[in-house]
Amino acid sequence: MNGCVSTAAPVTRHHLLQSSKSRPPTRPSPIVSSAASESSTTRRRSLLLKLALLASPAPALSATVPSFAVEGFDPVSDAEKQASLSVAERVNVAVGLLDKGRELQAKGDFVGALDYFTQVVRDYKDFAFSEYARVGRALALYEIGDRDEAIAEMEDVSISLKGYPEVHAALAAALYVDKHAPILAENQFTIATLLDPQYTDIAYVRETKHWPPSLVSSLFNFITLS
Secondary structure, eight states, X not given: OTTOOOOSOOOOHHHHHHHHHHSOOOOOOOOOOHHHHHHHHHHHHHHHHHXXXXXXXXXXXXXXXXXXXXXXXXXXXXXXXXXXXXXXXXXXXXXXXXXXXXXXHHTTOHHHXXXXXXXXXXXXXXXXXXXXXXXXXXXXXXXXXXXXXXHHHHHHHHHHTTTOHXXXXXXXXXXXXXXXXXXXXXXXXXXXXXXXXXXXXXXXXXXXXXXXXXXXXXXXXXXXXX
């Protein structure tokens, strides 16, 4: 038995190398977890949703335009338009009366001027410019002889139109001559001349402002302290 020789060929390193080259290497199959699979599915659905939104038509512009922007819509009602026209008509009438009073004052017709100024004060006192009609009315009252009422009107307007130099100058003249109140008169005249130094000029109040002669005389007496 020891003399028997095995007939199997010996396995050499060369044979092992040749055997390993003849069989291609194999890789283990990747193991995909269920969590990764769900994440991939979610991303795919999100992408499909975005593509669907991009492909959908844009909303109509008319659906986003406010109702008040519709062509032909007027935000002002007929009643508001009528009220505006009514106010405009009243303003025109009041301004016409004020201008007419000043025109008669410039002509020396202080009785006629008083009538127009009084209409503005009585019928259009809701307009701010009616205060200027009160100034004209006070000057006319002073000329026709109702000086107490004229001074009361001047004092009232000197507050409502504080800073209007004409009424302060007129009140200064009247306070000095008719009320014998030189200190009050000086205070009023200081306000007037600070705002408009021309009230120290008798020619200015007579020829430009068309003051009545009686008030011009009172202003002259105040300036000259006579």
